[in-house]
Amino acid sequence: MNVYIACHSGFVTSAMAAKLFAQASEGRLSCTITHGTIQNIPNEVDLILYQEGATPVTHPTARVRSVRQLLSLEEYRLLVEEWMDEHET
């Protein structure tokens, strides 16, 4: 699956978040993680994450989720579990 993490500047918080998400999903989900600004979301993406409270993101096909902490490994772990539960059934 393709995951996109969006942040304001597109090269600091989301870049760090992408590392954390990769760590949280390692061995659980096989995914390609990209990051950048909210304006540059690619078409081919299944899940978009962004900071709760920021400008809401919209996308025609992907699942869009806001997270409480863009830099929380714990939150990503829960998210990965949730995603797997949902898509394994």
Place this chain on the structure above:
Amino acid sequence: MRHEWTARERSILLHLLATETSTPLAEIAQAVNLSERTIQRERQLLEGILKEFELELAWQRGHGLSLVGKPAAKQQLREDLILSAEAIPTSEDRLFELAWRLLFENDTLKLQAVAKQMHVSPSTLTQDLEKLDRWFEEYHLEVERKKGVGARVLGYESEKRKLLINALLAHWDTLAFYRFVRGEDDYIPAFLKTVPCEEMLEGLRDGYDYLKSRAFERMDDRTIMRVTFAYGVQQERLASGFFLEMYTKGRSEDYLKVATDMEEALGITYSMAERVWFAEEANRLRSIKDQMKEDEEERWIMQIRVHKLIHHVSLIYGFTFTDDTALERGLLAHILSSMNTQALPETSTVKPHIDRDYPGLRSAIQQAADIVFGTNTFSEEETVFWAMHFAAALVKPVRRREYRALVICSAGLGSSKMLVNRVRQEFPEMQDVVNSSLFGLEQHRLEEYDVILSTVPLPPLSVPTLIVNPLLTSEEVQRVRHLLLSLPQSFQTLATKPRSTMLDFAELGELVETFERMDDQFDLVTLNNTDRLEDILLDIGTHLEERDLVQSGIQLSAQLLRRHEVAGLGVPGTKLALFHGRHASIEKASVFAFDLTTSIPLLMMDQSTEPVTRLLVLLAPEEARDIELQFLSAISGSLIESEEHMRLYSTGTKEDLRLLLHECMKKMIHETLYEK
């Protein structure tokens, strides 16, 4: 001419009717959920029957099966298949039949004997058992296999009963159940017709007669069915010698009343464990928690019904929708959400389009819905939405297998381009269509392609090759498809993209130039600071303005301050903060570090406050190039890569920091060299 078709015959033939060319056995087996050996056996049986329809079942080794005959004869067969009895068992039914047989076996179920009884090969049964594993797991049940002996189910009796009740709920729609309890014996699910379950069927009628007259609170149709199924299953289990384990839970007399009343009315005597179990089943909808659990089970039941719906639509419409998981998920989500919605959006505008573009689809869906959910359970509006899901699956390119084709013409220009476009148009499943001239052939690794299409004669090659017209006529399309279908599996599992072995000098040059500039500019500066962040940022702005990296130091400092106020920038657990910005006033992408002589308290990324002694500043202009943004991202990522990196970024010397930046640069160069 009417023939009593079995479900297996029906699905094999409908699958063959939907494809014009020969279909490999493996593909049919996968589509209709049977083993290849079973299909081979069916083939011999079908040959005789098909003669009556003036059709022939052609078998070509290496190519597979095809139906040969006049279009009118095929139409006749299709109609006969569709009109044949609806209640014939499907592969799903077979699965439930096997589950039922396993759960009602006192000892070990002998698989050889069961395969014979169910008219399937042992390997089909083995495949079914694997599917059952996943299903049983949800009920904490385990199918234990003993080689040469058979299989049996391990787990709690209460869970086994729960599974049986849910299986009945999934397969028995309300109307059919109503007809059954009113005395019409035909209306039982297909899988129950072949297993012994007289006690249960009798129990269902007795139980229903009693329950329907009882005014329980909130007893809707599904609830009455559930409680009736609980009673029926219980009777069958008890008659077959399966008793409940001890119940430790104590229940009040009031709670048990529903069971004791039933015992009295129907003249039965429960053990305490059985009484508690039945009362729990009858009372389970009273608490919110149980209702939620119920919702989960409903979802599962709906999933099976959606599966069945797709199966029936495939049979009636004559197109295999069954292996499209996206369709199944989409429909399930739609049906579940529409069950909780009162008003549906207007469909009158879409309806004519669907009927025009996909004639017969809506009527197929309606028929299938009537079979699976009972007549008129869902409105016409609702089925219009379903039709949109099915139509979407129809227009989706077939991506079951992906192929790579190399297209060749003598010059590699005009005609091969045309051919490439034609191939893309006709074969959406082509993952890669690459064109080449005849002389350029040597530069391609032929083993990375599944097929070569050429407009000119070619020397003998290791890859299957076809000579075609650049316009790719419809006859040639058929030939190519034929060839693709006959390709052995191994051709399709090679590594994916053909890799270019050439260096991209332009890209490498741009990388090196960017890195060199950023490395030159990088500096670690010590600021003799006050404790006001505004002053510190202004100092930084001025400093960068002097180095021609930003147009206005004041503007930059204001922007960095605002960014800090939006969310903390400190990295928790370090004495480092990551100030960054992308702004029109920034001239060049750059990295800088500033050490503070006096630490200041700053908001961290986790919203805590900690003292900070170093600010790492990452800047990008509004129109930054991808390479620059990638590099800045790489630095951000490398910061949290390890404890060691965090330590170096927050306390390392200028040389340490440069080394870290160089590490990021090397990684990017490496990726450009090897991974593109």
